[in-house]
Amino acid sequence: MLIVAGTALVLLAAAYVFAPLFGEPRGNLEVELLAETELDRLLSRKAVVYTNLRDLELEYKMGRLGDDDFARLEADYKAEAAAILEKLDHLGVDSNIDEMIESDIASKRSGLFGTPAPEKKQALVCPACGAELAPAKRFCGDCGHKI
Amino acid sequence: MSDFGNFCLLVALCLSLYSIFGALLGARQKQDRIVRSAERAALAACASITLGFLSLVYLLVASDFSVAHVANASNRDLPVLYKIAALWGAHDGSMVLWVFFTGLFSGIVICQNRFRYRDMMPYVIAVLMVNLAFFLALTIFLSNPFNQLVEVGPDGATTPFMPADGRGLNPLLQYWAMIIHPPVLYVGFIGFVIPFAFAIAALITRQLGDTWMRTTRRWTLVTWLFLGIGLILGGKWAYVELGWGGYWAWDPVENSSLMPWLIATAFLHSVIVQERKGMLKVWNMLLVTACYFLGVFGTFLTRSGIVNSVHAFADSNLGEYFIYYMILVLAGSLYLIFDRLPYLKSERSLDSVISRESAFLFNNLILVIACFAVFWGTMFPAISEWAQGTKITVGPPFFNAVNIPIGLFLLFLTGVGPLFAWRQTSVASLKRAFLLPSLAALLTCAALLALGMRDFYAIACFTLSAFVVVTIVEEFYKAARIRGKNTGDNFFAALVGLTLKNKRRYGGYIVHLSVVLIFVGIAGNAFNREATRAMVAGDELEIGSYTLRMAGYEEGETPNYSYGRVALEAFKNGKLIRVMKPEKRFYKAGDGQSTTEVELYSTPREDLYVIFAGISGNQQSYEITVHVNPLVWWVWFGTGIMFFGTLITLLPDGRRRLYALRPSAEAVPALQESMK
């Protein structure tokens, strides 16, 4: 009994572990992967600058900052944001990414409440994970698979 | 079943070793399929550990006393829930729980990131699996709970041996907080491996933006929360079960879990500075390494027997291996950090001392000093023995002398931090911001002095608490008003909307509030009172506004233990509030351990804490010790609030998908260009 259970365990584990080795090689993904993280960095820095701006405004409204300090810091952050946006443009990424995200969220929501979105017919489906995509998408927002 | 469990652990060890090898090879050859295989091996290892864990649970529930761990930590008449809890009632079984959690976390992280950070993941997997393999090997080879008992015959031959009953679970551990305390604490120790693994992977792949921190932010928070709750549960257990009227004794084992918690608290704060300002990158690397290192170090302290403690497991032979492993961890990560220093440059420097950044920096400095002081005090016996040959121990006065001022300073920073703006704060606005909180603090101070309070630290604590509470309330109030004006919501809708819109900030403030409550509870210690008296029926004992009248004594029995208990009528200002029945229990299993069951009457104002210490001498009088501990209730209540606040910061914020977007194929060359 013990031997059977033990052997089954080992065989199952081996089959599961070694299966990918005999599959199709998925190629050298490195270039794309590194690119992903560079873009990640720009996008997250953009988000951070926006957060900083939002907080700055809040702090100003709450009376933590004088007018001139506020003006100076705001200009500072805005310049930073502009630089990042320019870089993003240069990379060929839609600079109005927020709009893309909004539309993505909207399509998700309509899916959730069952109202058929008008572009439903041409709706794309991510081949990797099956999530529905907004038509403008080149990448799946759920799993990142490239289309 | 015990052989099967043992086999499962062995299979898991082999799988984790293969996984380390596969992940590193796959990363080196840039072959995704090898990495995938390593990933699967890691998942299979976790599954295999789960099977091993379940077989130990089965053995415990089935009371198979031929297994040493079961015979040592359980007995037939133990309630089923305690039988399962006996898994972590002794050293070797608790190692299985430890590896089970380690495996579980590693598995979850690997699954979560199956399609993300493909370049970092091989190294993440490797670090996680090295950690897992180390603890697995310790479990299997040095403290295997599946070992079976044998009898050694006169001729030296051994035959399997099965005692009629087990020794039983240590009665001191038979209390709800103690049942969940170890698992909660383990989560708090083990979880730090995840930020650590990502940090190391980031260092190796030279991707030292804040991706690794963002990815692991939730893990760090959850781990920190569990460690904190574990600490407090341990305190709750000591308070109710050990019967000396307090909950914290600066015991080495308590200290060993406090140290990583302090560093993790520092890390949670300094992470914000890195995210916002790109500062403190090296510092954060050091902190995350320290968190993991101190987690391992704490385990080492608890399990190696190098320090004496009520909580420590009996001496085991693991110490040496822990030391090798800790040296490996420390040397490896320090080398990597040093080697990658050019990638860790600050993007900005400090603008002004009166700024949010600076408050964060002081907070970090202070927390690290606190950790260092605790470390020094805990290790002093070992250090002095090594340096001078005499073992010198330090007691609570040392820890209190350093940590009470530190605590107060932290409280102060908690109050002023939110009043400072990022980068710079103008003096005029500062005056305005300080007005209301300072007024509240002064009023509190004056009121306390007028009431006759003279304890310096307690007054300081209450005064600062008032300051912090007013700042936090003001922060919520002002921001909600501004939001309400913009959105047209009423005040409460705006308050909720505000909190949900910026969960980290406002959840964080709620956690700050909870810390204030806990501090208030701790400050209550300064006013503890106690009385001891041998009493016979009809005797009265007066303490504070309470009177206890001895009503009677009874004895009884349960399958697990027999008990004797006294009944005391407790009056407050002459009114009967409750009949209190503190107990003395004598457990039947094992070597007849007795325990003292405290009876508590707990109110926010103060705890009435009654102990039945025993029947004294030949006369039939009963020894009663009574403590009146003001404000202790707030410590437990504050912990609840801390849990709530942390949950808010943990809520998903729906912005995550942003980071999963990728560039189009045409953009890749441009990106490569920009990276050069």
Next chain:
Amino acid sequence: MRSSKLKFVVGGIVVVAALSWLGFVGFEESKAYYITVDEFSAMQADLQGKTLKIAGDVVPGSINRAARPIEFVISHEGENLTVRYIGRGVLPDTFKDGSKAVVEGRIAPDGTFQANHIEAKCASKYEAEYEKRGT
């Protein structure tokens, strides 16, 4: 820029210095020499007036709970020491015949040891009876 960094460093040093001083005072107040009973017997003369932590096993049958203060004997490597417990706390449940105890206190003028704090740990006597086998 520079001056703010300097100010921060100065502030940090002040904080560290103040805490070190507090730590030193607390250390002097609470340090205790940790020795076993046999070491105590060997160097008793040097230890007058110092706070000590002495480790030993409670001699079975020696605990006199009727006495005020409670008296008992701890031993290690054949040397014995009589201890009087003058502390106010309730004795721990683990304190009983045969347990490993650590007593903290000073030598009284009359030569006995007066403890105001006792830690105790159960002796694991079952470990000796079962012998373990590796599988």
